[in-house]
Amino acid sequence: MKIPKLQIGNITADIPIVQGGMGVRVSLSSLASAVAKEGGIGTISSIGLGDIEAAKQAYERISREALEREIRKAKRASNGNIAVNFMGVLSNVNDLIKTAIREGIKMIVYGAGLPVKLPGLIEDRSINLVPMVSSARVAEFILRTWNKRYERIPDAIILEGPLAGGHLGFSEEQLDQPEKYSLDNLLPEILETIKPYEDRYGKKIPVIAAGGIFDGKDIARMLTLGASGVQIATRFVCTVECDVSQEFKQSYLDAKEEDIVIIKSPVGMPGRAIQNKFLDDLEIKGKLKIKCPYRCLTACKVSEARYCIAQALINSYFGDVDHGLIFCGQNAYRIDRIVTVKELISDLLAELEAA
Ligand SMILES: Cc1cc2nc3c(=O)[nH]c(=O)nc-3n(C[C@H](O)[C@H](O)[C@H](O)COP(=O)(O)O)c2cc1C
Structure with a gap:
């Protein structure tokens, strides 16, 4: 073509x-x-x-x-x-x-x-x-x-x-x-x-x-x-x-098809991410501690949110993927x-x- x-x-x-x-x-x-x-x-x-x-x-x-x-x-x-x-x-x-x-x-x-x-x-x-x-x-x-x-x-x-x-x-x-x-x-x-x-x-x-x-x-x-x-x-x-970060990229390289999951985001929409320690911890604890100095999202109800998505994404950016969310598309495992x-x-x- x-x-x-x-x-x-x-x-x-x-x-x-x-x-x-x-x-x-x-x-x-x-x-x-x-x-x-x-x-x-x-x-x-x-x-x-x-x-x-x-x-x-x-x-x-x-x-x-x-x-x-x-x-x-x-x-x-x-x-x-x-x-x-x-x-x-x-x-x-x-x-x-x-x-x-x-x-x-x-x-x-x-x-x-x-x-x-x-x-x-x-x-x-x-x-x-x-x-x-x-x-x-x-x-x-x-x-x-x-x-x-x-x-x-x-x-x-x-x-x-x-x-x-x-x-x-x-x-x-x-x-x-x-x-x-x-x-x-x-x-x-x-x-x-x-x-x-x-x-x-x-x-x-x-x-x-x-x-x-x-x-x-x-x-x-x-x-x-x-x-x-x-x-x-x-x-x-x-x-x-x-x-x-390199760690974020490595999570893509390590991901298998079954690791790619749909999550509920505090933004109020579903999202796609890699199942990792952060998501495992969230499942066990139900809710993580939040300090919200920014009020970055209009839709985020801080008292109800299970975690701070901004912090979780920033952690992954810096390479702390164990405490971070790793967004990805369905084909990342390929x-x-x-x-x-x-x-x-x-x-x-x-x-x-x-x-
Ligand atoms: C890590 C990651 C972060 C993303 N963040 C945003 C975002 O901040 N705003 C947005 O409109 N789309 C965002 N997207 C969606 C992409 O811009 C894009 O439309 C979509 O992922 C395309 O599908 P693909 O990833 O399978 O190529 C994000 C996608 C990924 C993988």
């Missing part, structure tokens, strides 16, 4: 691969710039950044300054396409979005929450707005609302299926029916849903398929089904350039080595061409 470019609004990527944003601190400037250099779109995750002690006193300012630093570093390292990922459940999400725009970011990816008011926050129409959804129903809601309120449609939509990593936009019952909610089934539905809006606005809304994309054959299948590109996260964890981003992308493209 010929490798198509990926056009999102005024952004052109030479290859149809977006590296998915990964919090906390898994995809920062090092990974995102390496992907951008190879012609893909590299995504910085905006959550949980900055000095932890300092953030206890001034969470919003410390987060903002740390995001500024990551964006500047990524831009110094590559003049390719850099996006930033935001989660709607963050208490400071609007401040972070404004920061990214001030720093010249041209693609805003918004997941874990409905971006109903996003176009109102960003008046500059040269900035590409890309919601992440898990169903045609949610895509339709966003399209209808933006059309009515702002006379605007998204510049692309990321469709994240049930095999993805991190928080998932599916109920546990839906996750028990992976076939019914597979990307192969969801993709045609969403393409159908966006069609009337594409016709009305006279422009294409590229759909980017995400969740469980492992090799070039998977990419080819998604492109054949009508996706304009794919978003891949899990495979980028086991790269030299990925920003997270990864058997650490490679450079260049090697990974050239393998994916060779497989795509051969498919």
Whole structure:
């Protein structure tokens, strides 16, 4: 298959691969710039950044300054396409979005929450707005609302299926029916849903398929089904350039299929992670001690939460995986080595061409 470019609004990527944003601190400037250099779109995750002690006193300012630093570093390292990922459940999400725009970011990816008011926050129409959804129903809601309120449609939509990593936009019952909610089934539905809006606005809304994309054959299948590109996260964890600790990467290499589990997150959504000592301890104790200096999540009820997810993810970032949560996609167990981003992308493209 010929490798198509990926056009999102005024952004052109030479290859149809977006590296998915990964919090906390898994995809920062090092990974995102390496992907951008190879012609893909590299995504910085905006959550949980900055000095932890300092953030206890001034969470919003410390987060903002740390995001500024990551964006500047990524831009110094590559003049390719850099996006930033935001989660709607963050208490400071609007401040972070404004920061990214001030720093010249041209693609805003918004997941874990409905971006109903996003176009109102960003008046500059040269900035590409890309919601992440898990169903045609949610895509339709966003399209209808933006059309009515702002006379605007998204510049692309990321469709994240049930095999993805991190928080998932599916109920546990839906996750028990992976076939019914597979990307192969969801993709045609969403393409159908966006069609009337594409016709009305006279422009294409590229759909980017995400969740469980492992090799070039998977990419080819998604492109054949009508996706304009794919978003891949899990495979980028086991790269030299990925920003997270070696211990985190090693957990992927050691994981077996049966170690990959669905957890309940204090964010209020299910998530996918590797069963480890941290999750074993949580099962035994039922609840871990929480100190919450940040109030980072709007949806987190501190008195009811079983653990602090920000702390658990930061522990893993630093390498203390026994006290940390390790998010991963369903296919993490298939990864058997650490490679450079260049090697990974050239393998994916060779497989795509051969498919
Ligand atoms: C370690 C990890 C952390 C993630 N964190 C986020 C996040 O903070 N925000 C988000 O929107 N998606 C997050 N995701 C989802 C990815 O961006 C991506 O859409 C998804 O994992 C794609 O599936 P794949 O991992 O099978 O390639 C995360 C995924 C992983 C593996």
